[in-house]
Amino acid sequence: MGLYLNVMVTVASIAIASVWLAVVKNSPLDPLPATYPSRPKEEGVFAHNALLHGVEKIGVGQVSGPEDLAVDSHGRIYTGCSDGWIKRVETDGQIVNWTYVGGRPLGVVVGLHEEILVCDAYQGLLNVTEGKIQVISTEADGLKYKLTDGLDVAKDGTIYFTDASHKFDLNQFPLDFLECRPNGRLLKYDPSTGKTTVLLKDLFFANGVALSEKQDFFVFCETFKARCRRYWLTGENKGSVESFIDILPGYPDNIRKNKKGIYHVALTTSRSWIAEELILRYSFLKHILAQAQLELVFWNNLPKSSRILAVSEEGTLLAVYEDPNNKEVSSITGGLEVGEYLYVGSLHANYISRLKLQ
Ligand SMILES: *[C@@H]1O[C@H](CO)[C@@H](O)[C@H](O)[C@H]1NC(C)=O
Ligand SMILES: *[C@@H]1O[C@H](CO)[C@@H](O)[C@H](O)[C@H]1NC(C)=O
Numbered sequence: 546m547g548l549y550l551n552v553m554v555t556v557a558s559i560a561i562a563s564v565w566l567a568v569v570k571n572s573p574l575d576p577l578p579a580t581y582p583s584r585p586k587e588e589g590v591f592a593h594n595a596l597l598h599g600v601e602k603i604g605v606g607q608v609s610g611p612e613d614l615a616v617d618s619h620g621r622i623y624t625g626c627s628d629g630w631i632k633r634v635e636t637d638g639q640i641v642n643w644t645y646v647g648g649r650p651l652g653v654v655v656g657l658h659e660e661i662l663v664c665d666a667y668q669g670l671l672n673v674t675e676g677k678i679q680v681i682s683t684e685a686d687g688l689k690y691k692l693t694d695g696l697d698v699a700k701d702g703t704i705y706f707t708d709a710s711h712k713f714d715l716n717q718f719p720l721d722f723l724e725c726r727p728n729g730r731l732l733k734y735d736p737s738t739g740k741t742t743v744l745l746k747d748l749f750f751a752n753g754v755a756l757s758e759k760q761d762f763f764v765f766c767e768t769f770k771a772r773c774r775r776y777w778l779t780g781e782n783k784g785s786v787e788s789f790i791d792i793l794p795g796y797p798d799n800i801r802k803n804k805k806g807i808y809h810v811a812l813t814t815s816r817s818w819i820a821e822e823l824i825l826r827y828s829f830l831k832h833i834l835a836q837a838q839l840e841l842v843f844w845n846n847l848p849k850s851s852r853i854l855a856v857s858e859e860g861t862l863l864a865v866y867e868d869p870n871n872k873e874v875s876s877i878t879g880g881l882e883v884g885e886y887l888y889v890g891s892l893h894a895n896y897i898s899r900l901k902l903q
Pocket of ligand 2 (some may be wrong): 656658672673674679681736786
């Protein structure tokens with residue numbers, strides 16, 4: 546009996562070990578057991594509100610997934626859509642199919658010559674003028690970008706932009722979330738030389754970028770660490786990084802500064818205790834999810850509540866605009882103040898929303 550049991554236990558152990566080895570061997574992940582900053586209590590300024598309910602919807606059915614928004618000197622708003630179009634909202638609200646870039650345009654900003662600078666997830670950094678596309682950066686330090694994501698342009702024409710991951714592309718972004726490795730980089734494109742340099746590497750899904758009014762720093766978001774940090778461009782701290790706002794209740798995407806020096810940070814989705822404490826800490830669970838191709842299901846089951854935060858230049862939280870349960874807008878990715886409105890971008894909605902600010 547004892548011998549029989551021993552044999553059974555040995556066989557079972559070998560079987561489990563072999564299955565496990567196969568799982569790890571074929572896994573697309575090289576996961577790190579992640580630890581996360583604490584989640585803020587949903588009280589005080591983070592108490593749930595429904596300020597984004599009742600937003601006005603613009604261009605319904607004519608813009609698919611207007612991820613980021615930019616405004617030109619005529620007050621026209623540009624956005625990148627999931628069908629590869631850069632679309633323009635005229636001042637009378639009409640939507641124009643402006644220029645087809647083909648990939649998946651994410652970050653958009655208006656350049657010094659009114660060109661539209663675009664982070665296309667698949668193609669890299671683009672310079673787009675009406676009907677004309679120029680790819681201006683696709684790699685740095687010999688490493689190709691896989692998910693070019695957010696950007697801003699300085700008054701001297703320098704472009705600061707991010708590659709969220711050099712390992713996973715946009716379709717695979719939930720794998721980057723599961724892997725919990727810093728695969729992102731912050732980059733700088735110099736238009737006078739056409740050269741791109743790496744400012745920071747080892748970032749956790751580097752995303753939106755916004756320069757300060759005085760151009761002495763910029764803020765960038767690290768989506769999967771639920772934080773935004775400040776990178777100093779001038780002064781004695783030049784080249785160093787410090788906290789701007791962290792311990793956010795959701796995962797930050799784009800960030801845009803208004804004329805009064807207030808930063809609007811879009812939180813795409815809420816953080817979840819189950820995800821962060823029970824799943825993302827354990828490599829074997831991450832391998833199993835990835836093997837079963839459940840990473841998107843996992844991501845889509847995070848609590849759905851998107852927000853836009855208004856944050857002062859000092860990193861103080863001033864206001865939260867929330868759409869609980871994503872009733873009005875799904876997956877908010879950007880907030881751009883134009884005139885008396887806060888325009889809201891989304892990864893999935895088929896319209897741009899806007900909220901009249903008080
Ligand atoms: C604009 O582009 C959309 C696809 O994004 C297309 O369905 C529509 O017909 C186009 N409109 C015009 C006027 O070309
Ligand atoms: C983008 O292209 C336009 C027209 O070709 C040019 O005037 C502008 O300087 C370019 N911008 C950058 C950042 O390369």
